[in-house]
Amino acid sequence: MDAKMLPKADVSGFLGELRGKGYEIWGPVEVDGAVDTMPLDGTASPVTEYWNSRVSPKAMVFPQSERMFVFSVDRSRPDAFILKEVEEPCIGRLAFAIRPCDARAFGILDKVFLVQGAWQDPYYARKRESMVVMALGCNSPCTSCFCHWTGGGPFSREGVDIMMTDLGEGFLLEPVTDKGRELLQGIDLPGASPSNLEEAKGLQDAATAAMGEPLDPSHIRKRPLLEMFGDSYWERAHEACIKCGTCTYLCPTCSCFDIQDEVRGQCGVRGRNWDTCMFPLTTLHASGHNPRPTGKERFRQRFMHKLRYFLDDFGTIMCVGCGRCVQFCPVNIDIREIIRELRG
Numbered sequence: 001m002d003a004k005m006l007p008k009a010d011v012s013g014f015l016g017e018l019r020g021k022g023y024e025i026w027g028p029v030e031v032d033g034a035v036d037t038m039p040l041d042g043t044a045s046p047v048t049e050y051w052n053s054r055v056s057p058k059a060m061v062f063p064q065s066e067r068m069f070v071f072s073v074d075r076s077r078p079d080a081f082i083l084k085e086v087e088e089p090c091i092g093r094l095a096f097a098i099r100p101c102d103a104r105a106f107g108i109l110d111k112v113f114l115v116q117g118a119w120q121d122p123y124y125a126r127k128r129e130s131m132v133v134m135a136l137g138c139n140s141p142c143t144s145c146f147c148h149w150t151g152g153g154p155f156s157r158e159g160v161d162i163m164m165t166d167l168g169e170g171f172l173l174e175p176v177t178d179k180g181r182e183l184l185q186g187i188d189l190p191g192a193s194p195s196n197l198e199e200a201k202g203l204q205d206a207a208t209a210a211m212g213e214p215l216d217p218s219h220i221r222k223r224p225l226l227e228m229f230g231d232s233y234w235e236r237a238h239e240a241c242i243k244c245g246t247c248t249y250l251c252p253t254c255s256c257f258d259i260q261d262e263v264r265g266q267c268g269v270r271g272r273n274w275d276t277c278m279f280p281l282t283t284l285h286a287s288g289h290n291p292r293p294t295g296k297e298r299f300r301q302r303f304m305h306k307l308r309y310f311l312d313d314f315g316t317i318m319c320v321g322c323g324r325c326v327q328f329c330p331v332n333i334d335i336r337e338i339i340r341e342l343r344g
């Protein structure tokens with residue numbers, strides 16, 4: 001058996017060793033009374049007793065703002081530009097103690113960014129390829145979590161390289177993939193005992209049972225698409241929403257971005273920034289026409305994309321049930337209610 005034990009007192013040493021091997025490590029950190037997933041540069045300690053982080057780990061592979069390349073005018077041919085890729089120095093990114101729902105969310109982002117062929121996103125692909133995911137299972141899932149509706153669970157192993165279970169004094173580390181096994185083999189930690197494995201199994205089963213009966217959102221597919229699109233439901237459903245975009249920025253599966261050039265003199269940088277379907281500018285055409293002119297269309301887009309279009313295109317909804325949008329929406333819009341109503 002390849003499972004090992006990581007005593008809690010040894011976490012910083014463990015991370016320091018991996019940092020020494022060249023990993024850029026991200027994990028949950030306390031920030032102004034909340035927990036966000038951020039780079040662990042050696043000065044901040046990861047928090048391991050938390051429900052879920054406010055900011056998800058998606059920025060590890062899809063940063064909020066990212067430089068794509070720099071450009072300058074070619075002085076020998078003033079009608080041409082010289083393009084230069086922005087270099088990325090690290091050998092690997094390690095996600096430490098993120099939640100299993102967020103590990104699954106990378107699989108949803110992969111469907112968008114890792115399309116085979118010319119549409120593959122090289123900026124995302126480079127970071128994703130070198131990534132190792134250590135997920136900390138949820139011994140006590142939060143009331144806003146509904147990962148089990150979406151095919152996940154508090155100890156789901158989908159997208160996980162090493163599964164961590166909190167056993168009190170330390171973490172059981174169970175390798176799930178060859179990548180995870182390889183990482184653990186190179187680190188000197190005590191092996192897990194049969195009683196460690198048995199205790200973890202009990203915690204994992206109890207947490208899964210505590211989630212209750214799931215509701216399958218894919219039933220939404222039974223309703224004709226055009227009927228859902230034209231339903232007067234959206235008129236009243238969107239009214240409370242203030243279109244602040246919080247839900248989409250915190251969501252681990254939302255992937256919209258906007259590309260901008262910043263130019264100074266004869267050189268500049270092309271970058272991209274997260275965008276959100278909740279803002280009118282996102283779809284404003286240069287002509288002045290906007291195909292989603294009011295809040296109703298924008299609200300409908302968010303839920304139809306997550307719950308219907310993505311399901312039709314990829315066979316899964318674009319949600320892992322992390323519950324962030326439920327927790328942080330300032331007007332208490334709850335995607336679980338929308339799923340129930342759309343199913344009806």
Ligand code: SF4
Pocket residue numbers: 240241242243244245246247248278328329330331332333
């Ligand atoms: S967080 Fe709530 S109010 Fe803000 S855009 Fe999302 S649903 Fe609307």
Ligand code: SF4
Pocket residue numbers: 247250251252253254306318319320321322323324325326335
């Ligand atoms: S839609 Fe809400 S619950 Fe689903 S993954 Fe995004 S933030 Fe989490």
